[in-house]
Amino acid sequence: MSHDACDLLCLDLPHAETVRRSLPPLDAAQLAADRAKALADPNRLRVAAALATGDELCVCDLAWVCGLAQNLVSHHVRNLRQAGVAASRRDGRMVMYRLTPAGRSLLEALLPGTPLAVIPAATGNSAS
Numbered sequence: 001m002s003h004d005a006c007d008l009l010c011l012d013l014p015h016a017e018t019v020r021r022s023l024p025p026l027d028a029a030q031l032a033a034d035r036a037k038a039l040a041d042p043n044r045l046r047v048a049a050a051l052a053t054g055d056e057l058c059v060c061d062l063a064w065v066c067g068l069a070q071n072l073v074s075h076h077v078r079n080l081r082q083a084g085v086a087a088s089r090r091d092g093r094m095v096m097y098r099l100t101p102a103g104r105s106l107l108e109a110l111l112p113g114t115p116l117a118v119i120p121a122a123t124g125n126s127a128s
Contacts, residue, residue: 031084035106038083043068044076048099048107051086056098058091
């Protein structure tokens with residue numbers, strides 16, 4: 001027998017129905033999962049942390065801060081923006097990025113109690 005399943009059918013229907021009614025709709029759960037996936041990459045998490053600390057930064061600044069190539073940072077902020085974790089605005093010839101409120105909340109949940117200004121540098125290959 002599996003230790004991960006009941007040995008008999010034991011449904012507490014009133015309690016189970018209350019729990020089922022409290023679940024988020026599937027589309028809301030999908031949006032939350034997509035946002036969480038956007039921060040599942042360590043370099044992308046560091047880019048988001050830099051945005052949380054720096055408030056609004058261009059790709060050039062993010063690349064220098066995170067120690068990554070500009071094209072890699074562009075890829076990461078594009079993913080963050082597509083997931084609704086970051087937003088952008090054009091300022092002349094520059095594109096400035098910032099975290100959305102949802103992105104800031106998610107980042108704080110992932111890094112509780114961590115002063116965002118002192119997140120350590122990633123180790124290993126930065127070409128992900």
